[in-house]
Amino acid sequence: METAAEVVSSHCLVLSDFSESSPTHLSAMELGIQNFGCAHYRRRCKIRAPCCDEVFDCRHCHNEAKNSEELDAVDRHDIPRHEIKKVICSLCDTEQEVQQYCVNCGVCMGKYFCAICKFFDDDISKNQYHCDECGICRTGGKDNFFHCKRCRCCYSKVMEKGHRCVEGAMHHNCPVCFEYLFDTVRDITVLPCGHTIHLDCVKEMEKHHRYSCPVCSKSICDMTSMWKKLDEVIASTPMPETYKNKMVWILCNDCGVNSNVHFHIVAHKCLSCNSYNTRQIQGIPATSRSSRVTEMVR
Structure with missing residues (x-):
């Protein structure tokens, strides 16, 4: 033998x-x-x-x-x-x-x-x-992968120095199809935010023009060209007089910064990172309220 x-x-x-x-x-x-x-x-x-x-x-x-x-x-x-x-x-x-x-x-x-x-x-x-650390067999060759102790899973060595750690990154269900990722036999990809998802699920999202992480809502790819197109659309779509001076608070899904911007029916641009991956929030953010209270006390 x-x-x-x-x-x-x-x-x-x-x-x-x-x-x-x-x-x-x-x-x-x-x-x-x-x-x-x-x-x-x-x-x-x-x-x-x-x-x-x-x-x-x-x-x-x-x-x-x-x-x-x-x-x-x-x-x-x-x-x-x-x-x-x-x-x-x-x-x-x-x-x-x-x-x-x-x-x-x-x-x-x-x-x-x-x-x-x-x-x-x-x-x-x-x-x-x-x-031994995953406790299961994997494919692709041991020399081509490393085990991240914080993510608690194996990644390609190409990502060893630059990947963003997420605690237990693959110890959950795919956010699209809900199949458990840790021992799936389908290809998995790691998004820039560090969250994991089936590769074919990402491709399916892109077919439906969904470009944000289903878990944290951060952009899953470089959206610079799309943001430039939105700049052009907004510039060519003036708001009615009633809404010209209307201001709203937004939260950027990409950088996490709150901004007070002019309301527009198409989209709202983050003043910090220029991303349009934002959401409108109600009222004044807590950080802004606390700073205003401090000013009033003074």
Whole structure:
């Protein structure tokens, strides 16, 4: 077995260089490869769910079936992945303890195997690795990612020096589709504000001309060109005489500054950062009221 696997860590194995001197062993490693599995993973085993004692191809197949709207809400549940204790070989149907090689026919049930996550996958092109701090397996190659202790998740090393930390950044549901982000299999992107969201959800937002974070309302991209267009629209849209001197207080979603500006039906521009990503607020901001009280006391 040592000649067929390279130990990546104490609990994760990836098969690499097979021994040419052992064709029988090689055929056992490759037997049935890519012919078994499901839409989520190619693997040569199934799992027995410890929660409901049923057999599924993988944890995602279980979660999709057991969270169906056809089921009573009280019966819906996710599989506790780390508690899986039994797997069934797809070639010989032998049920056994979780391990990489079948105890009966000797076939490798997954070229990538993690004993902690009870995870098998024949497609090692994903460069899977186990993150001890996340507690789960991730894809993309361990050398390409770092774990942020404050965000409590792995990010690309491209972001290591410049990302904005948000406590537990991925330990919540996507603000658009409400799928739990921490262990999602879909691509995730980090917005400039530090909040995380599915990449396809961001693209869907853009199709509907939504360019602000659903969590904090900050702009999700450089809006300079849009602000210039709004400048032109406002300049060419004079307000009626009744509203020319009307002043309103606004709060900028991008920089957080309060401003007292001329009312306009189209939009209100922040006097601090020139953003139009603002909202009108009622009355005088607390900071302004306190400063006026101080002046009156004087």
